[in-house]
Amino acid sequence: WSVGNELTNHNEYAKLTMDYVREMDPNRLVTCVSNSGQKKEATRETDPNTEVDIIMHNMYSWQGEPQVIIDKLRSEWPEKPIFISEYGFDPYPTTSLDGDQQIFSDWNEHWRGKNEFVIGGSLWTFNDYRSSYAATSQEENRVWGLINVWRQKRRMFNRVAKEFSPIKNIEVKNLSISNNKAAIEIPIRGLNDYPSYSLTGYKLKWNFRALDGTIIEEKTQDLPNINPADKVWKGEISWKKLPNELLDLRLQLVSPTGYVRYEKVIPFSVPKSPVISEIDLGNKSVRVLFQKVPGATE
Secondary structure (H helix, E strand, O other): OEEEEOOOOOHHHHHHHHHHHHHHOOOOOOEEEEOOOOOOOOOOOOOHHHOOOOEEEEEEHHHOOHHHHHHHHHHHOOOOOEEEEEEEOOOOOOOOOOOOOHHHHHHHOOOOOOOOOEEEEEEOOOEOEEOOOOOOOOOOEEOOOOEOOOOOEOHHHHHHHHHOOOEOOOEEEEEEHHHOEEEEEEEEOOOOOOOOOOEOOOEEEEEEEOOOOOEEEEEEEEOOOEOHHHOEEEEEEEOOOOOOOOOEEEEEEEOOOOOEEEEEEEEOOOOOOOOEEEEEEOOOOEEEEEOOOOOOOO
């Protein structure tokens, strides 16, 4: 149970509310999501982090360096696990799909191999959203997301997908189309890595595509239970006789719920150039319309 999000002057309120919640439900963890626990004035006597079962902290780049924030929380409440319930950075300047943030990968290194009491994190946010909140752009769009309001993926999407994957890579070795097989190695994130958990019920899926994007062969293989301590899984993929001209080979790690948790694409041919279908002229700008082509990402 969370009794509040980013409250101010809330120590007494949070105490009373958490006591009340625990009377109603003594079995679940209780917390209060904070964005103030890192401040100098936040102490065991003045901040409701003292009363929570797990510290939930919202951490943004303008608060300071992540390690400084983590150190303050840990020194004041050394017995509590910490979940970074939101973390994020400045919004993108435009709705462009070019949006990417290297700082996201840099921040994740603060949980990898150290700060093991930090048990996870949740990035703000998955999608852009309409808002009239302060500092919102004139079109009333909060430009934070991995996808925009039209559900188109930004460059940031693929970065986050790889950073949040339980594996580091899908390595393909001794690939020869004529041999009809290739060796596969999947390095697993270890116990000190992030995120780190056992893979149960996962599948390896692969397909070959023709130049027009049509899938000409697709296979799926059930993976055994794979644990972080295993370090790497090794296996093999195979296929039937294929045509000489191919667009690419796509390999995917698929979760039990059907989500792709990692994708590796090996191209064999340069994608065709898209055909421009229309051009809209503005005063000082132009909008070019075209259909996406298979195999192109930019």
